[in-house]
Amino acid sequence: MSIKTYRESIIEAMVLEMRRDEKVFVIGEDISGGRGCGDFDGEAAGGPMGLTQGLWAEFGAKRVIDTPISETAIMGAAAGAALSGLRPIAELMFSDFFGVCFDQIYNQAAKFRFMYGEQGATPLVIRTMIGAGIGAGPQHSQSPYSIFANIPGLKVVTPSNPYDAKGLLISAIRDNDPVMFCEHKALLGMEGEVPDEAYEVPLGKGRIIKEGNDITIVAIGQMVGIAQNCTSRLEEKGISVEIIDPRSLSPFDEEIVYDSVEKTGRLLVVDESNPVCSFGSWITSMVSDEVFSSLKAPTKVLTPPHCPVPAAPNLEATYLPNVDRIVEASDYLVNYS
Amino acid sequence: MQLSRDKLLDAYTRMKKIRVFEETMRDEFAKGTVPAFIHLYIGQEAIATGICVELTDQDTISSTHRGHGHCIAKKSNLEKMTMEIFCRADGLCGGKGGSMHIADLSVGMLGANAIVGANAPIAVGAALKQRVTGENLVSVAFIGDGASNQGAVFESMNLASVLKLPVLFVFENNGYAEFTGIDYHCGGGDIAGRAGGFGMPSYKLDGSDFFAVQEAAAEAVERARKGEGPSAIECVAKRWYGHFEGDPQHYRTKEELATIRRDFDPLIIFRQKVEEAGLVEGKDLDMIDEDLSSQVSSAVEKAKNSPLPDVKELTTNVYEEGSY
Numbered sequence: 203m204s205i206k207t208y209r210e211s212i213i214e215a216m217v218l219e220m221r222r223d224e225k226v227f228v229i230g231e232d233i234s235g236g237r238g239c240g241d242f243d244g245e246a247a248g249g250p251m252g253l254t255q256g257l258w259a260e261f262g263a264k265r266v267i268d269t270p271i272s273e274t275a276i277m278g279a280a281a282g283a284a285l286s287g288l289r290p291i292a293e294l295m296f297s298d299f300f301g302v303c304f305d306q307i308y309n310q311a312a313k314f315r316f317m318y319g320e321q322g323a324t325p326l327v328i329r330t331m332i333g334a335g336i337g338a339g340p341q342h343s344q345s346p347y348s349i350f351a352n353i354p355g356l357k358v359v360t361p362s363n364p365y366d367a368k369g370l371l372i373s374a375i376r377d378n379d380p381v382m383f384c385e386h387k388a389l390l391g392m393e394g395e396v397p398d399e400a401y402e403v404p405l406g407k408g409r410i411i412k413e414g415n416d417i418t419i420v421a422i423g424q425m426v427g428i429a430q431n432c433t434s435r436l437e438e439k440g441i442s443v444e445i446i447d448p449r450s451l452s453p454f455d456e457e458i459v460y461d462s463v464e465k466t467g468r469l470l471v472v473d474e475s476n477p478v479c480s481f482g483s484w485i486t487s488m489v490s491d492e493v494f495s496s497l498k499a500p501t502k503v504l505t506p507p508h509c510p511v512p513a514a515p516n517l518e519a520t521y522l523p524n525v526d527r528i529v530e531a532s533d534y535l536v537n538y539s
Numbered sequence: 540m541q542l543s544r545d546k547l548l549d550a551y552t553r554m555k556k557i558r559v560f561e562e563t564m565r566d567e568f569a570k571g572t573v574p575a576f577i578h579l580y581i582g583q584e585a586i587a588t589g590i591c592v593e594l595t596d597q598d599t600i601s602s603t604h605r606g607h608g609h610c611i612a613k614k615s616n617l618e619k620m621t622m623e624i625f626c627r628a629d630g631l632c633g634g635k636g637g638s639m640h641i642a643d644l645s646v647g648m649l650g651a652n653a654i655v656g657a658n659a660p661i662a663v664g665a666a667l668k669q670r671v672t673g674e675n676l677v678s679v680a681f682i683g684d685g686a687s688n689q690g691a692v693f694e695s696m697n698l699a700s701v702l703k704l705p706v707l708f709v710f711e712n713n714g715y716a717e718f719t720g721i722d723y724h725c726g727g728g729d730i731a732g733r734a735g736g737f738g739m740p741s742y743k744l745d746g747s748d749f750f751a752v753q754e755a756a757a758e759a760v761e762r763a764r765k766g767e768g769p770s771a772i773e774c775v776a777k778r779w780y781g782h783f784e785g786d787p788q789h790y791r792t793k794e795e796l797a798t799i800r801r802d803f804d805p806l807i808i809f810r811q812k813v814e815e816a817g818l819v820e821g822k823d824l825d826m827i828d829e830d831l832s833s834q835v836s837s838a839v840e841k842a843k844n845s846p847l848p849d850v851k852e853l854t855t856n857v858y859e860e861g862s863y
Contacts, residue, residue, distance in 0.1 A: 224671075224672060225671070225672065227667075227671045229667075264670055264671060265671055267667075267670070267702065269698060269701070269702075270694075270697055270698060270701055272694040272697060272698055274660060274690060274691045274694050275660045275663065275691070275694035275695050275697070275698040276698075277660070278657065278659070278660020278661055278663065278664060278691060278695070279660050279661075279663045279664035279667060279695075279698060280664060281660070281661055281664060282601070282649065282660060282661030282662060282663060282664020282665045282667075283664035283665065283667045283668070283671070284664070285644075285649055285650075285661065285664070285665070286599060286649070286664065286665040286668055287668070288664075288667065288668060288671055288672070290664075290667075305654055305657055305691070306657065306660060306661075306691070309654050309657065310652075310654070310657060310661065314642075314650070315856050315857070315858070315859070316635060316856050316857050317632060317635060317636040317640040317642070317650070318631075318632045318636055318640065318642035318644070318650055319631070319632045319633040319635070319636075319642075319856055320856060321632075321642065321643075321644040321645070322632075322642065322644075322650075322856070323859065354857050355857055355858065357858070357863075377859075377862065378859045378862070379858050379859055379862065379863075405862070406863070453858075453862075453863045
């Protein structure tokens with residue numbers, strides 16, 4: 203056990219799985235970097251965010267494959283390789299880029315098993331960066347996981363800390379279905395205790411971050427940390443909050459949410475996706491269907507407004523759900539009558 | 540023409556099987572027994588066959604919405620393939636794929652694909668095995684002239700060229716992108732010529748001539764196996780039927796159809812060539828014809844009499860069992 207960043211945890215998961223299974227390989231843009239630059243033959247960057255640092259040095263160009271900027275070809279080649287028995291980790295540098303390659307993800311990889319039967323198993327991981335918070339603007343800051351989770355055949359995970367990032371990535375690589383691994387760019391430098399050996403955090407299992415009695419907050423990705431930051435202010439108001447990190451959106455751990463809402467009677471979801479058809483609204487819908495009689499107040503979803511992510515720092519700060527809004531919404535729900 | 544007698548008979552069998560099968564599908568579709576819609580491969584038999592005779596079971600192909608011919612040329616199980624077209628439980632994909640989504644991975648057939656051009660990157664992905672695990676395989680993408688304009692195809696050609704992957708981009712120029720002619724839809728008018736821009740050797744040939752296709756395939760496959768990278772082969776052979784069955788084909792003349800059926804019949808051309816060269820006797824081919832008629836009609840009868848999938852199968856195989 204040692205202290206590692208979210209970024210280091212992701213790299214470590216890939217390294218351990220590549221050592222374990224020669225069929226695992228990584229493909230994407232600039233994942234080593236520097237190919238074709240004069241006599242340069244090494245690792246220039248390990249990705250623009252350093253998320254593949256050291257892989258090329260250990261595994262070489264046969265298994266750490268730099269590509270042209272061609273997301274359709276990358277995703278499609280990864281899908282075809284998975285269908286053919288390899289276990290690709292394909293990097294979609296920013297999740298916003300799904301718009302230029304989604305056919306290969308949702309019409310191809312996600313459907314092979316259904317269209318072709320069991321022979322269509324597709325053990326594919328798509329690592330992709332989500333989230334606002336660093337001023338990257340409308341085309342590099344989105345969190346389209348609700349769209350991914352809408353697709354039958356895709357699995358979707360949203361690690362909120364270094365421990366889960368490593369364990370979920372290892373599970374995703376060992377899984378026999380396509381997994382969208384949504385890593386949050388604002389969390390890359392986050393530190394936490396992470397075991398050195400390989401371990402799995404199972405897909406579809408949520409975690410209770412903090413126990414409480416008055417209100418359940420389900421928070422996704424970056425929102426988990428923001429929800430945790432509300433705890434003391436809520437306790438000052440005499441509100442005991444239970445915080446759940448689903449970790450995995452598809453499959454989703456419904457039971458952990460139902461059990462909590464049955465105890466607290468109140469549900470607030472904090473979700474970074476666009477509000478219309480957001481994943482948060484799906485959670486509240488399931489809760490209304492299944493444990494309606496336990497509810498003491500309406501369910502509520504906090505998301506950004508229905509607009510693209512702005513570049514201006516003041517606007518971006520206003521865009522994201524924050525401690526004030528979570529405290530205000532919790533207060534409202536607990537005192538609802 | 541350096542093929543053995545066995546190989547010639549095998550090639551003829553594959554081509555003729557495609558013809559008989561598709562004619563039977565045409566008739567069944569007219570009777571209303573075939574679910575949804577189908578796209579016939581007649582007129583292009585020499586393309587799939589000329590390529591696939593050069594492949595092994597380990598080699599892979601990715602196919603199109605017009606995929607019946609590719610399945611047969613790659614030697615998919617005929618009965619199970621027919622069952623899939625009729626959406627039956629015992630079909631190759633359990634009946635949930637149907638005509639446009641047949642796959643048979645046991646023979647390296649990675650699937651028909653109903654998204655035009657989307658199969659090209661998938662073939663590139665299969666070819667990555669040569670690089671990642673050192674497997675000796677060749678991967679083929681069959682691409683229509685319509686699909687040749689898709690970005691997915693260009694990206695695939697570039698990636699295969701950059702990574703020197705063992706891919707054959709086989710362009711089946713059948714003259715029409717759905718209802719739109721090649722003279723309108725293809726910028727520059729020369730599909731094979733585009734390969735040069737990716738540094739790829741290319742061929743442009745008569746796709747109704749099995750031997751032209753096979754000779755180009757043999758060269759391209761050899762290069763690919765040696766690690767010398769991808770090739771493009773444009774095979775020109777107009778389709779004999781519509782985009783889909785039921786297409787009234789207002790966009791072309793009856794004279795054109797009569798001409799291609801008279802002058803560009805891949806089976807007649809093959810027969811003439813092998814008989815003239817004294818490689819195979821006509822009666823040997825006649826015997827194959829007879830045998831295939833009964834094989835195909837028995838497969839179709841069997842398919843029609845086999846059960847549809849159980850309703851419980853609606854939600855199976857979305858994810859690995861027990862994992863969701």
